[in-house]
Amino acid sequence: MTLFGIAARNIGRNKLRTSLTVAVVAISTLFFIMLRTVVWSWTSASEFAAKDRIATRHKVSFVMQLPKRYAEEIAQMPGVTAVCYANWFGGKDPKDENDFFATIATDPASLLKVYPEIKTSEAEKQAWIGDRRGAMIGDSLAKKKHWKVGDKITLAGSIFPGNWDFNISGIYTTTTTNVDRATVWFHWDYLNESLPERSKDKVGWIVSNISDPGASGRISKAVDAKFDERDLQTITMSEAALNQSFLGMFSAILKAIDLVSVVMIAIMGLIVGNTIAMGVRERTNEYGVLRAIGFLPKHIAQFVLGEALVIGIVGGVVGLGLGYPFVNLGVGRFLEENMGQMFPQFRVQPQIAVMAFGLALGLAIVSAILPARKAASLQVVESLRRVG
Amino acid sequence: MIPISYNVRSLMVRKTTTFATAGGIALVVFVLAAAMMLAAGVKKTMVAGGRPDNAIVTRKGSGAELSSSIENNAVSLILAAPGVKKDETGTPLGSGETVVVIAQEKLGGAAGQVSNVLVRGVPENVLKVRPDVHIVSGRPAKPGTDECIIGKNLVGNYAGMNVGEKFELKKNRPVEVVGVFEAGGSSFESEVWASLETARSSFGRDGLVSSVTVRLESPAAFDRFKATIETDKQLLLEAERETTYYEKQSQATALFVSVLGWVIVVFCMIGATLGAMNTMFAAVAQRKREVGTLRALGFSKFNILTSFVVESVVLTAVGGLVGLIASLLLTFGHVSLMNQASWSEITFSFSATPGILIGAIIAGCSMGIIGGFLPALKAASTSPIEAMRG
Numbered sequence: 001m002t003l004f005g006i007a008a009r010n011i012g013r014n015k016l017r018t019s020l021t022v023a024v025v026a027i028s029t030l031f032f033i034m035l036r037t038v039v040w041s042w043t044s045a046s047e048f049a050a051k052d053r054i055a056t057r058h059k060v061s062f063v064m065q066l067p068k069r070y071a072e073e074i075a076q077m078p079g080v081t082a083v084c085y086a087n088w089f090g091g092k093d094p095k096d097e098n099d100f101f102a103t104i105a106t107d108p109a110s111l112l113k114v115y116p117e118i119k120t121s122e123a124e125k126q127a128w129i130g131d132r133r134g135a136m137i138g139d140s141l142a143k144k145k146h147w148k149v150g151d152k153i154t155l156a157g158s159i160f161p162g163n164w165d166f167n168i169s170g171i172y173t174t175t176t177t178n179v180d181r182a183t184v185w186f187h188w189d190y191l192n193e194s195l196p197e198r199s200k201d202k203v204g205w206i207v208s209n210i211s212d213p214g215a216s217g218r219i220s221k222a223v224d225a226k227f228d229e230r231d232l233q234t235i236t237m238s239e240a241a242l243n244q245s246f247l248g249m250f251s252a253i254l255k256a257i258d259l260v261s262v263v264m265i266a267i268m269g270l271i272v273g274n275t276i277a278m279g280v281r282e283r284t285n286e287y288g289v290l291r292a293i294g295f296l297p298k299h300i301a302q303f304v305l306g307e308a309l310v311i312g313i314v315g316g317v318v319g320l321g322l323g324y325p326f327v328n329l330g331v332g333r334f335l336e337e338n339m340g341q342m343f344p345q346f347r348v349q350p351q352i353a354v355m356a357f358g359l360a361l362g363l364a365i366v367s368a369i370l371p372a373r374k375a376a377s378l379q380v381v382e383s384l385r386r387v388g
Numbered sequence: 389m390i391p392i393s394y395n396v397r398s399l400m401v402r403k404t405t406t407f408a409t410a411g412g413i414a415l416v417v418f419v420l421a422a423a424m425m426l427a428a429g430v431k432k433t434m435v436a437g438g439r440p441d442n443a444i445v446t447r448k449g450s451g452a453e454l455s456s457s458i459e460n461n462a463v464s465l466i467l468a469a470p471g472v473k474k475d476e477t478g479t480p481l482g483s484g485e486t487v488v489v490i491a492q493e494k495l496g497g498a499a500g501q502v503s504n505v506l507v508r509g510v511p512e513n514v515l516k517v518r519p520d521v522h523i524v525s526g527r528p529a530k531p532g533t534d535e536c537i538i539g540k541n542l543v544g545n546y547a548g549m550n551v552g553e554k555f556e557l558k559k560n561r562p563v564e565v566v567g568v569f570e571a572g573g574s575s576f577e578s579e580v581w582a583s584l585e586t587a588r589s590s591f592g593r594d595g596l597v598s599s600v601t602v603r604l605e606s607p608a609a610f611d612r613f614k615a616t617i618e619t620d621k622q623l624l625l626e627a628e629r630e631t632t633y634y635e636k637q638s639q640a641t642a643l644f645v646s647v648l649g650w651v652i653v654v655f656c657m658i659g660a661t662l663g664a665m666n667t668m669f670a671a672v673a674q675r676k677r678e679v680g681t682l683r684a685l686g687f688s689k690f691n692i693l694t695s696f697v698v699e700s701v702v703l704t705a706v707g708g709l710v711g712l713i714a715s716l717l718l719t720f721g722h723v724s725l726m727n728q729a730s731w732s733e734i735t736f737s738f739s740a741t742p743g744i745l746i747g748a749i750i751a752g753c754s755m756g757i758i759g760g761f762l763p764a765l766k767a768a769s770t771s772p773i774e775a776m777r778g
Binding site for chain 1: 409449450455488592
């Protein structure tokens with residue numbers, strides 16, 4: 001029988017304690033998977049951002065607007081292939097004012113050109129472009145609200161007062177996860193024609209397609225330089241940088257999650273280390289016998305570490321086994337459907353699973369180091385004398 | 389009944405195990421208390437901005453000042469409404485304000501990191517409408533100039549935010565900081581207050597305000613005021629008591645923090661309970677003879693059961709107390725969080741309420757009860773003869 005075999009056998013001696021410890025390791029693995037997936041889900045939007053898109057907004061603040069002619073001027077610039085402008089509308093369902101979904105006014109034809117990942121059928125696309133009051137809605141929102149193509153819906157404007165009627169011309173889905181699937185897109189013209197003279201012809205942001213992704217920095221600078229001497233200055237950045245700047249606003253939360261991950265690892269380390277130390281203490285006698293018949297201190301240390309390793313492996317496997325269905329089928333599905341804006345995709349990533357498994361092993365081994373050293377340094381006579 | 393000192397001494401015999409288990413519990417209680425204190429702090433900071441005898445008027449359906457806009461001529465109608473308090477000269481006490489968010493460079497973080505700061509354009513009499521706001525250094529801004537005063541949380545945290553320094557509202561439109569104010573710990577302390585005209589012209593909002601805040605003759609005058617404002621269907625306005633308004637504004641952020649906190653705490657609590665269970669099982673196994681002796685001496689099964697549960701609770705209560713005391717140290721610190729209603733950063737502090745303190749202790753003890761029950765049951769069911777035989 002190998003040393004490792006003996007270590008593994010030892011685990012079976014106190015089945016209850018072993019299963020409790022395995023449960024602790026499994027829960028920390030599961031929790032770690034969840035926390036990291038939250039962070040990944042938040043940051044993934046900027047990873048998946050299209051490289052060939054740049055966004056322009058008011059330099060001071062994204063709540064301020066730009067004249068629509070800026071979009072036309074950007075479209076004339078070299079390297080820019082298509083331009084789409086949009087306004088945040090802030091519509092709410094009058095029947096459920098607390099239900100948040102994005103409502104954005106835009107130019108339909110250019111939106112679909114600039115965002116090829118927004119997929120809809122050709123018929124629905126033409127219907128939308130042709131209907132001034134038409135709206136294109138995301139499939140997850142349609143499912144949640146039970147809205148169908150052809151329905152008439154009324155939204156209450158929070159920024160633009162009054163009740164606004166829309167006809168649902170189409171339902172879109174997306175091929176990538178960086179585009180929200182719960183947005184109501186509608187005609188910018190419909191919004192604009194209803195506004196008082198002073199508020200007319202303004203847009204919230206402008207997104208441009210560029211022919212060469214490598215030139216995004218240069219073109220962004222050129223756009224900002226163009227408007228620098230005008231009344232309203234702009235700030236232009238790549239889609240990834242834009243997403244990241246939004247994320248920056250939640251940096252305190254991300255920091256808190258990182259901190260909590262560390263605290264949680266400390267808690268679990270204490271618990272696992274404690275359990276292993278208890279086992280060592282109870283077996284002091286045996287270790288004395290083993291030493292007396294010729295085993296070296298390093299063998300004793302290997303017994304203890306081997307035992308911890310097995311607990312780590314089993315706990316990690318159980319944690320992963322629970323984590324996949326729990327995140328992918330439970331929490332993830334719920335978050336994607338109900339909080340799609342914040343968590344467009346909430347799935348366990350292979351690299352996170354590997355990290356979590358590594359954590360389970362690492363946690364078990366690190367917490368066993370002290371007990372292992374203690375066991376290895378026992379005096380043979382002392383340990384034989386000790387009872388219980 | 390078996391004296392508690394027996395349990396305390398038993399715990400002291402196995403010092404290392406006791407400290408490791410209690411340490412785990414302490415960390416869990418610390419995280420729990422910190423999350424709840426932050427959620428309470430968010431609420432406290434937001435609600436502190438409101439007075440029961442102030443009312444805030446926004447455009448109907450806008451939900452928050454940031455997306456609201458009110459025409460100038462409506463402002464005078466609002467100020468003329470019944471229930472609005474007047475000063476000694478007979479001028480109504482009301483303040484039409486315009487609210488904008490600007491991106492400002494943050495100090496102390498990564499280079500070039502910007503964060504959103506709320507800028508409020510305020511009329512001359514704003515300090516009369518908000519008597520809780522006091523200048524703590526420098527002086528009030530001269531009306532109608534490019535001077536501004538800033539909340540004390542901004543000082544030193546953003547570029548140009550110090551008395552005597554300047555920053556740009558927009559390109560080539562610098563404003564000078566002349567004073568710093570405090571506002572009873574409310575979210576105003578994370579805002580810039582500039583003159584209404586400066587803010588309007590810098591942000592192209594001439595002729596518009598975001599909201600109108602009025603002092604009422606008394607808190608009871610609110611219903612009369614609200615009725616007058618909201619019956620005028622042409623105006624499409626909505627009046628709310630300031631306290632209600634700010635409470636609504638804080639809900640999203642406070643909920644987010646507490647949900648996140650609870651998820652974390654539930655997981656950690658399960659882990660720590662299992663840890664306590666392990667420790668207690670080991671204690672029971674080790675003291676099998678002792679338990680047998682106690683039974684032989686005449687202590688009932690129930691005595692043994694309670695004794696071990698008590699021991700487990702003592703173990704976790706000590707841990708819980710340590711964690712709680714550590715978390716109280718957090719009340720000296722603060723955190724900057726994004727407020728989801730105004731899209732700007734507000735500095736919050738941790739706020740310890742009696743409810744949180746009691747809740748944290750209960751959570752600590754319940755981990756002891758749940759973790760200790762099964763081992764105690766095992767101890768209680770020990771047959772005295774078996775146990776003493778070893």
